[in-house]
Amino acid sequence: MRSIVRGLGLAATTMALTAATAVTAVGTADAAPTGEARLYAPSALVISLVDGVDPSEGIIRAVTLSCMPTPTGTHPDPAGACGELRANNAKFDQITKAGSAALCTREWHPMTVTVDGVWEGSRVSYRHTFANRCALHNGSGTVFGI
Template sequence: MGLASAAMALTALAALAGTGAADAAPSGTESLYAPSALVLGVTAGDNAREGTVLRAVTLVCAPRPSGTHPNPAAACSELLAAAGQADTITAGGAGAMCSKEWDPVTVTADGVWQGKRFSYDHTFGNRCALRNGSGALFAF
């Protein structure tokens, strides 16, 4: 790397780092909110690694619901009500009237939930079970 390139890189890093004390949070405080941002996916097959991804969306819940999810407010509310336990949401369709056809569909959620690493997957027996048991979170 040439001297000019190194100087430009250091200038860029300094600009990203901020000016110091003026940018720092007051002592003893943290961010106003813990980040919550997920990538949600629906995959044909009984596991996400080997299946075919059918669709995927982003979901951001903090500081406000957004992302490419068609109903981010409902999906974020659902996750908040479940205290981030996605199994609570996907267990909802157990009593649905669906055929017993085995045509598995796997849903995934990966990212950060309230400041902590989050990774979840669940396999439904077929698309009917997915529709009836995924709540707003995986309704896309």
């Protein structure tokens, strides 16, 4: 009877070591990116436009923007948007407050822009509400010109 118990214990130990080795091998393969992946910190954003103040009110449009290693995504001008983000160190408030000198009516029909994702390896989340569509177009820069 002891030999059966000892045999089962040995089998369980062997299986545990095999599983640990397999998990360790997978973990180390995923943890060490090679080549070009290590050269750039990830920068991938989802930019959305909402008709209203609350994002749950309904997204009108959402685009993706990836800036490293080259600007890509569904954004209408990925190169311009990435350039604007780099020029402003991804300070979204500087982009939304940089608007043109054009005058807009004082109509309150809020339009909200949101950004969620990663910029140069750091998590970002941003939301800004413009008074109306005119204010959005005059003060949103290339990044929010979606």
